[in-house]
Amino acid sequence: MPRLPGTNVMLREYRRDDLPWIRQWVNDPAIVLHLSDIFLYPHAQEATEAYLEAMLEGKSDGRGFVIADLATEAYIGQVNLDAIDWKNRVGKIGIVIGSTEHMGHGFGTEAMRLLVDFAFRELNLNRLELEVYDFNERAIRCYASCGFVQEGRLRERQYKNGRYFDVIQMGLLKSDWKKGKDAP
Numbered sequence: 161m162p163r164l165p166g167t168n169v170m171l172r173e174y175r176r177d178d179l180p181w182i183r184q185w186v187n188d189p190a191i192v193l194h195l196s197d198i199f200l201y202p203h204a205q206e207a208t209e210a211y212l213e214a215m216l217e218g219k220s221d222g223r224g225f226v227i228a229d230l231a232t233e234a235y236i237g238q239v240n241l242d243a244i245d246w247k248n249r250v251g252k253i254g255i256v257i258g259s260t261e262h263m264g265h266g267f268g269t270e271a272m273r274l275l276v277d278f279a280f281r282e283l284n285l286n287r288l289e290l291e292v293y294d295f296n297e298r299a300i301r302c303y304a305s306c307g308f309v310q311e312g313r314l315r316e317r318q319y320k321n322g323r324y325f326d327v328i329q330m331g332l333l334k335s336d337w338k339k340g341k342d343a344p
Contacts, residue, residue, distance in 0.1 A: 162282075164225065164274045169267050171225035171274050172233060174215040178226055181235035183208050185258040193320065194296045195256060227257070227271040236262050239271045241279065249286035251279050255299075263298070272306045280334045287333055293318055294326040307340060308332045 164171040185191040186208055192199035214220040224240025237257040244251045255272060257263050279285045290308065292299050308330040316324035 162278075164278055165230060166270045166274050168230055168265075169236060169270050169274075170228050170230050170233070171239065171271060171278070172228050174212060174224075174226055174238075176212070176216065178235050179209065179212055181258055182212060182238075185237075185256065188259075190260055191256065191258065194293060194299065196254075197318075222254070224254075225271075225275065227255075227267060236267050237271070239275050241275075241283075244283070244285070249284065251283070251285045251288050253288055253290045255290075268299070269302045269305055272302060276306055276332065276337060280337055285334065287331060289329065289331040292328050292330065293320070294328055300328065300330075303330050306332070307337055309336075 163173070183205065186199065186203040211220070215222075215224065222240040222242040223244065224238055224242075226235055227237040227239055228235060235258065237255065239253065239255040241251040242254045253272075253275065255268060255275075257268050276288060279288055288308075289311075290303065292303065294300075294313075309332070310328055311331045312329035314327040314329070317327040318325045
């Protein structure tokens, strides 16, 4: 995969030395609260190593990038196309900023914009989609600023911390993305 440089971050390949950074967040309740239920139970070192190895070898169903500091290439998080439907030209996005200290600086928004540009320009996808919990207001603002629109709401779909929350489905079409770009 190519490296995609932005203003403050770059999207780069996974590396073996990313393991400690990934391990730092996979069992951090403040981070995984906003992620899917695959993080409901503690993740063992071996599971994280297997995931990273699959990404390194291209054996994962997903394709993705590490979100890294532009100057140092240090790990900040990751953004993946977790599933690509090549027939219908649809990709499903997952993103995580791996530490609370990196949140609120625009790194996720910049990474999303880089991935969206890559998905539409280079992969020729027609649609991107994602799901977000209704209490994750920061992420919803990020996705909206990148052009995603709410397309559906699964009421009381997710149970977390003793209550039910809605899951918001958001999508972005290539045609809508082009309206805000000088893209051919």
